[in-house]
Amino acid sequence: MLKVFIVIGDGGEFYHELIDHGYPDGNEKALWTEVLESYLRKKMKRQAAFCPRKSKGLLISLNPILTCGVNINFCDINGWTALHWAARFGREKMVASLIGSGASAGAVTDPNAQDPIGKTAASIAVGSGHKGLAGYLSEIAVTSHLSSLTLEESELSKSFVELQADITVNSVSKENLTASEDQASLKDTLAAIRNVTQAAARIQFAFRSHSFRKRRAREAAANAGGIGTISEISAMLKLAFRNSREYNSAALSIQKKYRGWKGRKDFLALRKKVVKLQAHVRGYQVRKHYKVIWAVGILDKVVLRWRRKGAGLRGFR
Structure with missing residues (x-):
């Protein structure tokens, strides 16, 4: 029994049509070519979708399918191309024909739970035990990537x-x-x-x-942004470290000044005076605010109550 190279439509019409034709004179190859070409012409008129599936080694099927406009790297529902299926079953002649027709050896299948990043044709061949074919596909993938x-x-x-x-x-x-x-x-x-x-x-x-x-481009952009030459960078570093040394010396002198009991006593007295001064300032601000409110109250009593016949601002909306 012939193994179908492609699946067209619901997948059963081509097989039934092949069975109906029979085997004339036992020439299976001629029957395959004739029925396949007529069926592809019929399907192309109806604009059907072709899905390359399992490359079973039937090389005579490749040229008619490509002539009808099917992409050599067309994927099925799982993201497998014809090259993936040929590598899966170890069809060396079909792999060579697909590579010669422009198939991509670096194409990756769709990711799933078992393969989060997908598989290439070479990895599929390794998993199926075809190590020689996997080495050939790996070589083609690397060299094709280099040519790109x-x-x-x-x-x-x-x-x-x-x-x-x-x-x-x-x-x-x-x-x-x-x-x-x-x-x-x-x-x-x-x-x-x-x-x-x-x-x-x-x-x-x-x-x-x-x-x-x-x-080098990032370094050139940084130099153009204002960092400057080595001498400018060294001058900036000296300035930065000089400021830090000045800050450290000032902090050290303050610590020495208030380290003894007399210095600490003077510091506490000064802090007490500062706290009293802050309290006086805050009290003055509160009283000033109160005076403003009191002035508004006088205006309310004198003007608005007289103008509004004794009601003032009470009940005013």
């Missing part, structure tokens, strides 16, 4: 990247030189490791350069 960056490399950075790649490749080759029997696969593995190491080193160098430029 705009780098300005110098000779020093290039030599640093080459050195890092050589160190990594040598360490891996020493570990697997005696254990590996297939020299061709070992050579391909070392080449992949070298590419990934170079890409990772270039990405790290790019982020370091970006942070260095941001730090």
Whole structure:
């Protein structure tokens, strides 16, 4: 029985139509291609939604689906693309075809309770036990991310990247030189490791350069804001420390002055006089306020009571 590469509409129409056509002359591939193309044309006329689902290795289905306008990175309800499903089932040829058609190896599935940050196709392949496919997808993801960056490399950075790649490749080759029997696969593995190491080193160098430029920009903005040169900064520091020394010496002299019994006695007498003076001032302010109220009372008695026939301000609204 054929495994369906895509799910269209309710998911049952295409399978029933495939069964109705039968297998002419046992040519399963020709039947698949013919029925799939006719069904896709019919669905495109009705503007149906296509959802890439499980990549079961049917490479003949890929080109007709892409020709009908389906995005290679289209996600299903769980955020899985066709590349995720191909990595899940270990379909190496389908993965290579999807990567060649422009599928994103760094695409992440939708987060859930088990995976709060989602999974890439490489992590899905590792979880399913396809380690070789996971290494290939990881290499493609790193190199594609490197190609998306705009780098300005110098000779020093290039030599640093080459050195890092050589160190990594040598360490891996020493570990697997005696254990590996297939020299061709070992050579391909070392080449992949070298590419990934170079890409990772270039990405790290790019982020370091970006942070260095941001730090220099902040320093330039601070200098333009009025901090000035080193001599100006030193003068400001001297002024600040001089003021602090003056404050400390003044506090020390005050403590020495009032440390003995005679100084403390004079200080208590002075404080008593100050408290009395403050009491006199506050009493004067209260009496002055009372005089204002009394003046208003006289005005009430003399003018307003006469004007309002003895009522004054009582009951006035």
